[in-house]
Amino acid sequence: MTATPETLRAPLVVEFPFTRSLGPVQSAFLTGLRERTLLGVRTEAGRVLVPPVEYDPESAAELRDLVEVDATGTVTTWAWNPEPRPGQPLATPFAWVLVRLDGADTALLHALDAPGPDAVRTGMRVRVRWAPERHGAITDIACFEPYDGARRETPPRPHDGRFDEPVTGIVAPARLDYTYSPGRAQTRYLHALGERRTVGERCPSCAKVYVPPRGACPTCGVATTDRVEVGPRGTVTTFCIVNIKAKNAMNDAIEVPYVYAHIALDGAGLALHGRIAGIPYDQVRMGLRVEPVWSDDGRYPDHYRPSGEPDADYDTYKELL
Numbered sequence: 001m002t003a004t005p006e007t008l009r010a011p012l013v014v015e016f017p018f019t020r021s022l023g024p025v026q027s028a029f030l031t032g033l034r035e036r037t038l039l040g041v042r043t044e045a046g047r048v049l050v051p052p053v054e055y056d057p058e059s060a061a062e063l064r065d066l067v068e069v070d071a072t073g074t075v076t077t078w079a080w081n082p083e084p085r086p087g088q089p090l091a092t093p094f095a096w097v098l099v100r101l102d103g104a105d106t107a108l109l110h111a112l113d114a115p116g117p118d119a120v121r122t123g124m125r126v127r128v129r130w131a132p133e134r135h136g137a138i139t140d141i142a143c144f145e146p147y148d149g150a151r152r153e154t155p156p157r158p159h160d161g162r163f164d165e166p167v168t169g170i171v172a173p174a175r176l177d178y179t180y181s182p183g184r185a186q187t188r189y190l191h192a193l194g195e196r197r198t199v200g201e202r203c204p205s206c207a208k209v210y211v212p213p214r215g216a217c218p219t220c221g222v223a224t225t226d227r228v229e230v231g232p233r234g235t236v237t238t239f240c241i242v243n244i245k246a247k248n249a250m251n252d253a254i255e256v257p258y259v260y261a262h263i264a265l266d267g268a269g270l271a272l273h274g275r276i277a278g279i280p281y282d283q284v285r286m287g288l289r290v291e292p293v294w295s296d297d298g299r300y301p302d303h304y305r306p307s308g309e310p311d312a313d314y315d316t317y318k319e320l321l
């Protein structure tokens, strides 16, 4: 067995705008923030929920009994955030806090502007710091700040939830940036691809060859350590015609329609995914024999093209469908 190469790691980012419409309760809550008005909703049992929800968490009844609560509150728990990330409420270190606003029975998650963790404690009094410009979003609360006033005992005030020009939808930017490590088996697989070789791993129990390897056989639950070179040629087992524009890994536009296929490389125990090119899309078929066309940098198969061999007999790949 060869020495294990250093496990690969790479930064990955998934980012997209998430657009959602608001029902009557969330619309009133966010429009209220724009108007510096904090709204909650009263449950059947009489509890006041801030932020409000549309259905009673206990009875599942529809909730519409809106009430206004105060912009002051009490920290119920917190965590210090020493390294704020892009898009978080404050650019300097701050505390994430759950704040029970005066008049509410539940707590709202937000940021607390404090000089350090020593300045934060459960039970401390805080108040809303409004954003200078407000648009009907949770960011209309810039953050919370320490406040030395006592808890108000005035009950929540009924509110009809009506505002001029209510906010009816929001666009929430969703972003997930993380470090991906493919693990031992796929690191070997990727290193081999850089040498234009496709290497799977065989299960010692059922003898199935996994490409790409997963490090373990999902059927038998045992580690796959026996490395097996497969391909480079293979057989199209199934395929679909894609009409949605896409780009390849080099960011080049792929002409539509194009074909994406399951390809059983010779010697592999299951099919992998690959794009088929070098043949009109409507001539791709089950059993078509294909070979890889490597990317310009030689690190991976960009797509597969017909190898020129006769089509494979159905019986040779029917178990791999």
Ligand SMILES: [Zn+2]
Residues within 6 Å of the ligand: 203, 204, 205, 206, 207, 208, 217, 218, 219, 220, 221
């Ligand atoms: Zn197995």
